[in-house]
Amino acid sequence: MHNFLPIAYFENQFVPFENAKISIATHALHYGTAAFGGMRGIPDPENPQQILLFRLDRHCQRLCQSAKFLNYELSPEKLEQIIIDFVQKNQPTKSFYIRPLVYSSGLGIAPRLHNIEKNFFVYGLEMGDYLSPDGISCRISSWTRQEDRSFPLRGKISAAYITSALAKTEAVESGFDEAILMNSQGKVCEATGMNVFIVRKGKLITPGFEQDILEGITRDSVLTIAKNLGIPTIERPIDKSELLIADEVFLCGTAAKIAPVKQIETFKLPENRPITEQLKEKLSGITENKDSDYKNWIYVIPLEGK
Incomplete structure (x- = not known):
């Protein structure tokens, strides 16, 4: 059972997650003409009034590069701002995962990338360990x-x-x-x-x-x-x-x-596993914004009204 964040970005606006729905005729559903990203965020352990995202800029750049294969131009700066707004509207209180997806949203039946509408959405869900940390x-x-x-x-x-x-x-x-x-x-x-x-x-x-x-x-x-x-x-x-x-x-x-x-x-x-454990510990500290050498990898989002 997934605990989805309550607000999604869909068709150029923020809507309740349960209202973000696509047609059964959506091109991407039939032909896989979509590309997605994924990024993690956590409430700041030192300040619950802000959220920490890991390498937000790099994740947005990669998704926009992936979108080019779908014949779709998307600005990384626009995507970054939407994700920032998305986090501020949801105000998550636990570790979470963000899933942005670009896709052919038209209802055409032929497999193609030209002359078909493109769009993107963003949603999220709470997420702890994806795989066992013990091995x-x-x-x-x-x-x-x-x-x-x-x-x-x-x-x-x-x-x-x-x-x-x-x-x-x-x-x-x-x-x-x-x-x-x-x-x-x-x-x-x-x-x-x-x-x-x-x-x-x-x-x-x-x-x-x-x-x-x-x-x-x-x-x-x-x-x-x-x-x-x-x-x-x-x-x-x-x-x-x-x-x-x-x-x-x-x-x-x-x-x-x-x-x-x-x-x-x-x-x-x-x-x-000395090297694995060393890297694991270091990465964990970085994602929690505890390592001054990697501050540029962490994007801090203030939660307004908390």
Whole structure:
């Protein structure tokens, strides 16, 4: 059961969440002609009269870049302001997740991106831990990640997530928490909605963009934090066998944050995860606006009238 925030932004206005509805003939519903974003927010632990959003500008930039694949121009500055207004109108009191989505809102029947109306909406819901912070189990999915030559993987396009949905259900129904997808070259790609990191001999390793991964914002944050902490970072292809013998493995994403992996298939991973825990603790402090070195990653929204 989800606890949705009471106000949504829909068709250029703020309305009660239950009134934000689309037609069953909506183009995006039939053809996946949509792109979405996701960002987390929390009430400031030091000041309940304000909300903290993590990397608001970067999230808005990525969604607007994704919208270009749909033949839709959306200003990051406009989207930022709508999200700020959205938060102020909802005045959330718990950790929450914001979902903006751009989509083909026309009612046409032909698959196309030209000569069809576009629009976007924003809604939110309360959200705690998406995955267990104590560690999760993963299986290697039988499904393969799409290739950029046949799908715009630099965008967060909704149609791509059918593969994620298939892989997630396959994993859960076979006794695992999450799935790890390989790319068409047989290299480690990503999880169903998260990027993958491994640690070997003190080095932090993750697949590069040429491996058909999503340009994850949490991924970028982890790499930046690691470099600033003096942890060697490498972006390169990862083999399945290397994943199974890694010293540490974790997944990261907006919803998942940093989720340690304790088991892959039948292979148990070490319980000692010093680099994962160091990065996890650092990221948590940053999102709570307790780290002066990363103040520019946190957008503070005052809640008027509280």
